[in-house]
Amino acid sequence: MTTHALSDTSVMLGRSVRHVTRSLDTIITVTIMPIAFLLLFRYVFGGAIETGTDNYVNYLMPGILLIAIASGITYTAYRLFMDLQRGIFERFHSMPIARSSVLWGHVLTSLVSNGISVVVILLSGLVIGFRSSAGPLAWLAVAGILGLFTLALTWVAVIPGLTASTVDGAAAFSYPIVFLPFVSSAFVPTETMPGPVRAFAENQPVTSIVNSIRALLEQQPVGTEIWTALAWCTGILVVAYALAMRAYRRKIG
Amino acid sequence: MISVSGLHKSYSELHVLRGVDFEVTAGSIFALLGSNGAGKTTILRILATLLKPDGGTATVNGFDVVSQPAEVRESISLTGQFAAVDEILTGRENLILIGRLRRVDDPKGTADDLLARFGLAEAAGRRVATYSGGMRRRLDIAMSLIGTPPVIFLDEPTTGLDPEGRIEVWQVIQQLADSGTTVFLTTQYLEEAEKLADRIAILHQGTIIVSGTLAELRELLPPASVEYVERQPTLEEIFLAIVKEQR
Ligand SMILES: Nc1ncnc2c1ncn2[C@@H]1O[C@H](COP(=O)(O)OP(=O)(O)OP(=O)(O)O)[C@@H](O)[C@H]1O
Numbered sequence: 001m002t003t004h005a006l007s008d009t010s011v012m013l014g015r016s017v018r019h020v021t022r023s024l025d026t027i028i029t030v031t032i033m034p035i036a037f038l039l040l041f042r043y044v045f046g047g048a049i050e051t052g053t054d055n056y057v058n059y060l061m062p063g064i065l066l067i068a069i070a071s072g073i074t075y076t077a078y079r080l081f082m083d084l085q086r087g088i089f090e091r092f093h094s095m096p097i098a099r100s101s102v103l104w105g106h107v108l109t110s111l112v113s114n115g116i117s118v119v120v121i122l123l124s125g126l127v128i129g130f131r132s133s134a135g136p137l138a139w140l141a142v143a144g145i146l147g148l149f150t151l152a153l154t155w156v157a158v159i160p161g162l163t164a165s166t167v168d169g170a171a172a173f174s175y176p177i178v179f180l181p182f183v184s185s186a187f188v189p190t191e192t193m194p195g196p197v198r199a200f201a202e203n204q205p206v207t208s209i210v211n212s213i214r215a216l217l218e219q220q221p222v223g224t225e226i227w228t229a230l231a232w233c234t235g236i237l238v239v240a241y242a243l244a245m246r247a248y249r250r251k252i253g
Numbered sequence: 254m255i256s257v258s259g260l261h262k263s264y265s266e267l268h269v270l271r272g273v274d275f276e277v278t279a280g281s282i283f284a285l286l287g288s289n290g291a292g293k294t295t296i297l298r299i300l301a302t303l304l305k306p307d308g309g310t311a312t313v314n315g316f317d318v319v320s321q322p323a324e325v326r327e328s329i330s331l332t333g334q335f336a337a338v339d340e341i342l343t344g345r346e347n348l349i350l351i352g353r354l355r356r357v358d359d360p361k362g363t364a365d366d367l368l369a370r371f372g373l374a375e376a377a378g379r380r381v382a383t384y385s386g387g388m389r390r391r392l393d394i395a396m397s398l399i400g401t402p403p404v405i406f407l408d409e410p411t412t413g414l415d416p417e418g419r420i421e422v423w424q425v426i427q428q429l430a431d432s433g434t435t436v437f438l439t440t441q442y443l444e445e446a447e448k449l450a451d452r453i454a455i456l457h458q459g460t461i462i463v464s465g466t467l468a469e470l471r472e473l474l475p476p477a478s479v480e481y482v483e484r485q486p487t488l489e490e491i492f493l494a495i496v497k498e499q500r
């Protein structure tokens with residue numbers, strides 16, 4: 001059964017990755033907004049923002065990547081919603097396959113497509129001055145955090161994908177998530193914010209994730225913040241997975 | 254091969270199935286008739302393990318749909334009422350996908366055979382999004398034949414097909430039955446049931462009100478002796494008369 005689950009999941013992954021590569025415009029749609037923000041903050045607001053670093057693009061990069069992932073996971077909700085609408089979801093469920101492969105195929109595809117988006121944005125960043133002296137191990141840690149963040153948010157996206165009654169509904173959930181980095185340490189130091197806003201900014205998941213990635217890329221000590229970041233990601237993952245599975249069981253009756 | 258007894262199913266207030274009983278013997282073609290909303294699709298979804306019944310039992314190929322769903326799924330293939338195909342993949346890729354999931358030995362060869370058999374060879378490399386409704390339907394049925402399961406469920410398989418396509422599908426269904434596959438189909442075309450089915454059942458107001466061979470159903474009505482030329486009533490007349498009687 002487990003070998004079936006693995007091979008079925010890889011067939012499902014192949015199918016869904018093909019959906020991504022057949023509509024490369026989705027990658028462009030996902031990356032264009034973060035790149036626009038990168039340019040906007042670098043060339044328009046950047047001059048007036050005092051972060052205490054000499055390379056503001058480096059400072060921006062972690063938050064920009066999180067925004068890209070937060071908007072990228074919308075496509076998982078969309079693809080899942082379409083599978084349900086088109087009846088292919090039911091076809092798979094009437095077949096002798098590992099049922100877990102139906103959702104995992106979409107989830108793993110999200111890791112692949114968001115991975116591509118992250119690489120595209122990093123390459124664009126290089127053009128406007130992003131530099132990092134981080135070694136392979138630090139990059140691996142960055143990839144790990146981003147991967148875990150993507151996985152957690154993708155399971156969040158599975159919930160509306162399964163329960164939404166319209167396409168717009170399936171996509172709308174991501175707007176607040178995309179907004180979170182703006183009220184965090186992603187673009188400006190939290191010390192400049194007024195009391196309650198600062199309290200929120202410093203205690204929401206994005207700040208710890210941004211600070212950890214920033215430290216890794218700048219080869220600074222990460223301190224305890226990385227544990228806060230990992231705890232947030234793991235916590236979101238566990239809760240979202242549980243809720244998604246509940247929605248799934250409801251769906252398949 | 255399929256055995257259903259005392260099947261009940263409600264959607265909140267709506268009591269759709271109120272004790273459905275029937276048997277389908279191996280290698281036969283069984284047609285389920287009923288008006289729109291009678292519950293045909295509901296029965297099919299229960300038999301295909303997509304929906305749990307509220308009461309009663311149903312077995313397919315000797316396996317209980319509630320307690321042995323995995324074994325039931327090994328035994329069946331479902332073509333739903335609305336074509337369930339992947340729009341972004343090509344026709345050939347759709348067939349290969351199902352072939353891989355069903356672990357057939359040669360998914361590509363199987364796909365090419367089916368494409369030829371269903372007159373889709375020319376469109377094989379095109380995305381399904383560009384297919385006509387009838388082409389999708391044929392692809393949908395072709396996808397269900399992969400892996401040669403012993404039982405095939407077809408929910409209104411010929412709805413939306415042109416007369417030629419319909420005859421092609423009829424031939425496929427007849428071939429399936431000849432090769433020993435049990436076929437369970439629903440249809441709105443009574444002519445279809447008349448032509449294909451070994452046994453026919455009519456679902457009305459939650460139960461099977463009549464079932465039998467076409468000849469048995471004909472006996473329910475007297476031959477139309479008042480007419481100058483004596484003729485057998487068509488299945489359509491039988492159907493309408495029985496449904497009306499029950500109202
Ligand atoms: N998921 C659902 N929730 C609520 N009601 C439903 C649901 N599915 C079906 N129904 C209702 O149950 C009844 C039977 O539906 P079903 O689809 O089984 O009928 P059918 O015989 O296949 O009809 P048709 O010939 O139109 O395909 C209908 O009144 C339908 O509105």
Ligand SMILES: [Mg+2]
Binds near residue numbers: 293294295334408
């Ligand atoms: Mg129906």
